[in-house]
Every structure is written in C-alpha cells, then in structure tokens.
Amino acid sequence: MGETAPEAQARKLAEGARDRVRFEEEALQLADQVYRVARRLVSSREEAEDLMQETYARAFRSWQSFQPGTNLRAWLLRILTNLNIDRGRRVQRAPDMQPLEEGDYFLYNKLEESTHDSNPDEDRVIDRLSQDDAVSALSAVPHDFRDAIVLVDIGDFSYNDAAQILDIPVGTVMSRLHRGRRILKRELADRAVNGGAEE
Amino acid sequence: MSGFAVDPCDQCEELLQPFLDRELNDEERAIAEEHLDLCGYCRKRYRFEEALRRFVRQAVSEDMTPELKTKLSELRTPLL
Numbered sequence: 001m002g003e004t005a006p007e008a009q010a011r012k013l014a015e016g017a018r019d020r021v022r023f024e025e026e027a028l029q030l031a032d033q034v035y036r037v038a039r040r041l042v043s044s045r046e047e048a049e050d051l052m053q054e055t056y057a058r059a060f061r062s063w064q065s066f067q068p069g070t071n072l073r074a075w076l077l078r079i080l081t082n083l084n085i086d087r088g089r090r091v092q093r094a095p096d097m098q099p100l101e102e103g104d105y106f107l108y109n110k111l112e113e114s115t116h117d118s119n120p121d122e123d124r125v126i127d128r129l130s131q132d133d134a135v136s137a138l139s140a141v142p143h144d145f146r147d148a149i150v151l152v153d154i155g156d157f158s159y160n161d162a163a164q165i166l167d168i169p170v171g172t173v174m175s176r177l178h179r180g181r182r183i184l185k186r187e188l189a190d191r192a193v194n195g196g197a198e199e
Numbered sequence: 200m201s202g203f204a205v206d207p208c209d210q211c212e213e214l215l216q217p218f219l220d221r222e223l224n225d226e227e228r229a230i231a232e233e234h235l236d237l238c239g240y241c242r243k244r245y246r247f248e249e250a251l252r253r254f255v256r257q258a259v260s261e262d263m264t265p266e267l268k269t270k271l272s273e274l275r276t277p278l279l
Contacts, residue, residue, distance in 0.1 A: 024275045035263040049267050056271045104215045108247045122247040134258035
C-alpha cells in the first residue's frame with residue numbers, strides 16, 4: 001500500500017526539517033574555525049562578529065543551496081567574503097605594485113643579525129618575534145595578499161578552495177600567497193628589529 | 200658577476216615556498232633537496248620558515264566569545 005498524498009507531504013516536511021536541523025548543527029560546529037579566519041580577514045573584532053552573524057543568518061536562510069558532500073566551511077567563508085565585499089568594508093582590489101626586493105630569507109637574516117649570536121638555532125630566532133608583532137604585521141599586509149595568507153596558512157584551505165572562496169584563479173591565489181608571505185616577513189622584520197626603524 | 204651563473208643558495212631561496220607547499224615538480228624538488236643536503240645555511244632558513252608558519256598561525260589565532268556563539272545559535276530556524 002502506498003502512502004496517501006497528505007502522508008507523503010508530511011513525510012517530506014519532516015525530512016526537510018531534519019535535513020535543515022542537521023545542516024544548522026554542522027554549520028555551528030564549524031563556527032570556531034570560520035571565526036578564526038574571519039577575524040583576520042577584517043581589521044576589528046566587532047567587524048568579524050557582525051560578519052559572522054550576517055553570514056550565519058544568510059546560511060540558515062539559504063541552506064538548501066548548499067550541496068551536501070561539498071566543503072561546508074568553504075561555503076560559509078564564500079558567503080562571508082561576499083558579504084564583506086558587498087558591505088564595502090574593503091577596497092576590492094588594492095594590489096601592491098611596489099617592487100619587493102626582499103626574498104624569503106630576508107626575515108631570518110635580519111633576526112639573526114640582531115641576535116648577536118653567530119649561529120643561533122631557529123627557535124632562538126623565532127623567540128625574537130612577539131604575538132603582537134605577528135598580529136600587527138599580518139594586518140599591515142594589503143587585503144588581496146592577506147586574504148590568500150589567511151585562507152591558506154591560517155585557515156588551512158587548499159589553493160582550490162581559496163580560489164573558489166575569493167572567486168579568483170588558482171594561479172592568482174598562488175602568486176598572491178607567495179608575494180603576501182614575503183610582504184608579511186618584511187613587516188615582521190620591521191617590527192622585530194629596532195622597533196620598525198630603518199637600518 | 201657573470202650574469203649567467205645561478206647562485207645555488209639564491210635558487211634554493213626561490214624554491215622555499217613551493218617546496219614547503221609541496222608544489223615543486225620532481226626535478227625542482229631534487230634540486231632543492233640536493234642543495235639542502237649540502238648547505239647548512241639554506242637548511243637553517245628552511246627550518247625557520249616552517250617554524251615561522253606555525254608561530255604565525257598560533258599567534259594570530261583568536262577564539263570567538265561565548266556571547267557570539269550564543270547569538271549564532273539563536274539565528275537557527277525555530278522548530279515548530
């Protein structure tokens with residue numbers, strides 16, 4: 001015996017409600033991880049908190065557009081990134097066109113020079129950096145480059161996920177990441193050595 | 200300066216990021232590994248880079264407040 005039309009409708013409603021509850025629970029379980037990335041995509045805690053609330057409100061409204069089996073954390077961050085751009089909280093394109101002469105060894109070399117030790121180990125060199133230096137150096141990296149660093153190095157997203165979240169080609173993620181890390185190291189060196197003074 | 204000869208340490212410096220990201224092809228990876236076997240200067244800087252990434256990730260990590268967590272939960276669709 002098949003179910004009647006009202007029974008079928010009731011079953012569908014119940015299934016939909018169950019799927020929605022499951023979606024909301026999974027999204028909330030990821031909130032800590034999403035927040036850690038969001039916090040570094042914007043400059044203040046207040047902005048990050050506003051964005052999180054807008055993101056979750058939108059995600060809960062449009063949960064049916066999420067494809068089960070795909071990366072929910074990336075989907076949430078895609079919403080968050082779009083909201084951030086929509087709200088005009090950032091200039092969308094601010095490429096740093098200045099030539100960057102410092103290479104990848106620059107920071108180590110600067111820190112080593114300032115340790116007054118001819119052959120320090122890496123941990124002693126890292127100890128020259130403070131948590132505040134890291135936070136302020138990262139926030140000094142221009143947006144486009146910072147977004148790539150935050151998603152890949154802080155959020156642990158693959159290049160592909162980062163490309164989808166930012167809606168840019170994978171090659172652009174890689175080049176921004178590469179350059180952004182070098183800018184970050186220059187900013188760290190400025191802060192750690194002589195408190196930002198030029199040589 | 201000869202203008203053509205590539206300094207092996209400069210070359211190794213250029214390979215650092217894609218090496219740690221596991222984005223090098225076999226040939227480039229072999230060049231980097233061969234050089235790193237011989238060169239303490241570069242080895243030290245590669246190890247530093249790994250430690251630096253861990254340090255930055257940890258240093259900039261900030262947890263959300265319990266208040267925000269509550270607010271997010273309240274955004275859920277009420278059960279009928």
